[in-house]
Amino acid sequence: MVGQVMTQSLEGKRILLVVGGGIAAYKSLDLVRRLRERGARVRVVMTAAAREFVTPLAFTSLTNEKVSDDLFSATDEQEMGHIQLSREADLIVVAPATAHLLARAAQGLCDDLATTLLLATDKRALFAPAMNVRMWLAPATQRNVATLRQDGALFAGPDDGEMACGEYGPGRMSEPLEIVAAVEAAIKADTRLPLPVPRTDGPLSGRHVIVTSGPTHEAIDPVRYISNRSSGKQGHAIAAAAAAAGARVTLVSGPVTIADPRGCEVIHIESAREMFAAVEAALPADVFIGAAAVADWRVEAAAQKIKKEQGASAPSFALVENPDILASVARSPKRPRLVVGFAAETRDVIPHAREKLLRKGCDLIVANDVSEGSGVFGGDANEAHLVSHAGVESWPRMRKESVAERLVARLAERLAKSEAAE
Ligand code: PMT
Numbered sequence: 001m002v003g004q005v006m007t008q009s010l011e012g013k014r015i016l017l018v019v020g021g022g023i024a025a026y027k028s029l030d031l032v033r034r035l036r037e038r039g040a041r042v043r044v045v046m047t048a049a050a051r052e053f054v055t056p057l058a059f060t061s062l063t064n065e066k067v068s069d070d071l072f073s074a075t076d077e078q079e080m081g082h083i084q085l086s087r088e089a090d091l092i093v094v095a096p097a098t099a100h101l102l103a104r105a106a107q108g109l110c111d112d113l114a115t116t117l118l119l120a121t122d123k124r125a126l127f128a129p130a131m132n133v134r135m136w137l138a139p140a141t142q143r144n145v146a147t148l149r150q151d152g153a154l155f156a157g158p159d160d161g162e163m164a165c166g167e168y169g170p171g172r173m174s175e176p177l178e179i180v181a182a183v184e185a186a187i188k189a190d191t192r193l194p195l196p197v198p199r200t201d202g203p204l205s206g207r208h209v210i211v212t213s214g215p216t217h218e219a220i221d222p223v224r225y226i227s228n229r230s231s232g233k234q235g236h237a238i239a240a241a242a243a244a245a246g247a248r249v250t251l252v253s254g255p256v257t258i259a260d261p262r263g264c265e266v267i268h269i270e271s272a273r274e275m276f277a278a279v280e281a282a283l284p285a286d287v288f289i290g291a292a293a294v295a296d297w298r299v300e301a302a303a304q305k306i307k308k309e310q311g312a313s314a315p316s317f318a319l320v321e322n323p324d325i326l327a328s329v330a331r332s333p334k335r336p337r338l339v340v341g342f343a344a345e346t347r348d349v350i351p352h353a354r355e356k357l358l359r360k361g362c363d364l365i366v367a368n369d370v371s372e373g374s375g376v377f378g379g380d381a382n383e384a385h386l387v388s389h390a391g392v393e394s395w396p397r398m399r400k401e402s403v404a405e406r407l408v409a410r411l412a413e414r415l416a417k418s419e420a421a422e
Pocket of ligand 1: 212214229230231233234235272290291293295296322325327340341342344345356368370376379400
């Protein structure tokens with residue numbers, strides 16, 4: 001017999017399938033098969049309750065992928081963090097979506113891997129509910145469904161029919177092929193969640209703020225790179241604080257493992273030159289904040305992996321200077337009204353920051369001591385000094401989020417003052 005040739009409508013698409021704990025979980029095995037037939041790559045995450053109905057082994061056999069279920073698995077985090085897992089997918093499908101899973105997702109709870117992924121994702125989630133008819137019709141469930149819809153979630157079903165419990169009515173999980181059709185439609189439309197509309201009554205409402213954050217990776221060859229210890233925590237906190245203050249925020253982020261802040265347009269780059277191009281493309285802006293630890297130098301990357309030959313001497317590299325993004329923005333014809341740099345110093349913090357303020361043509365420098373033991377690179381706290389042409393304001397050690405809020409408040413005051421003076 002000649003098999004039917006399937007259209008590869010989901011070729012190259014990555015589906016993250018969250019399997020909840022209900023009897024309909026057995027149908028999700030067929031759903032995986034149908035999705036794979038259409039060219040999708042499926043990765044499965046199971047809740048603890050789901051494992052009572054089907055085994056992880058069944059999903060592993062069908063997907064050829066590891067099944068994840070543990071939020072705190074050290075090996076999983078090393079291989080692929082939960083943030084990355086949710087971001088790499090083109091769509092998250094929750095099938096079966098039990099009443100309990102819907103309730104947790106609607107409330108933003110993240111007490112297991114499944115719900116953490118749903119909260120951390122920037123993609124839409126498609127829920128295929130499955131529960132008893134009374135549970136589906138219960139006002140609490142209907143409220144949760146309405147909340148999730150408002151937040152951009154999509155739904156497939158539930159269908160009417162006879163339930164495993166013997167009752168009849170809406171609550172039965174849709175058939176796998178119906179869910180596949182909903183997946184295809186969602187993929188065809190944009191599966192990214194829309195950015196929330198910035199608030200109109202914040203101190204930075206109506207402003208465009210560009211923030212750089214994290215390290216850059218400068219390739220040595222296809223597998224090696226030069227970088228530094230920046231985690232992006234400080235830059236991302238600033239982007240989040242500016243967005244909370246009502247600004248439209250473009251965050252240009254180097255490779256980091258932390259989540260994109262909500263409410264910001266995030267452009268992911270790798271190298272200093274890519275960061276520079278992304279910043280230039282994002283101009284004009286009212287404020288530029290360079291919090292990224294941009295690599296000062298790069299090497300001319302080799303096209304192939306540099307081989308370690310027996311007996312050969314170690315390779316040496318000539319360093320080439322990277323563009324100075326901060327200095328270029330400060331001298332650009334599109335110069336934002338406020339240009340704010342950072343100075344990461346290990347000694348003479350304030351004098352070095354003053355020198356950078358002048359040399360790079362900034363309005364303000366946030367100086368921080370990154371010497372060994374300060375815990376600033378990668379840590380949660382910072383002790384910053386705001387250096388301007390008028391003087392220095394030293395802040396006590398505080399959480400990076402508080403540094404960000406304080407900085408954003410100062411920037412809003414400065415913008416308002418400079419406009420009033422015109
Ligand atoms: O990411 P975290 O772990 O939270 O750590 C936060 C931080 C220590 C990275 C942050 O607070 C910080 O100090 N960022 C700036 C790091 C840095 O590269 O400093 P610098 O003194 O080398 O550079 C001075 C300024 O020029 C910075 O604004 C930098 O973004 C900018 N620069 C540097 C080189 C370059 N080629 N282009 C640039 O724009």
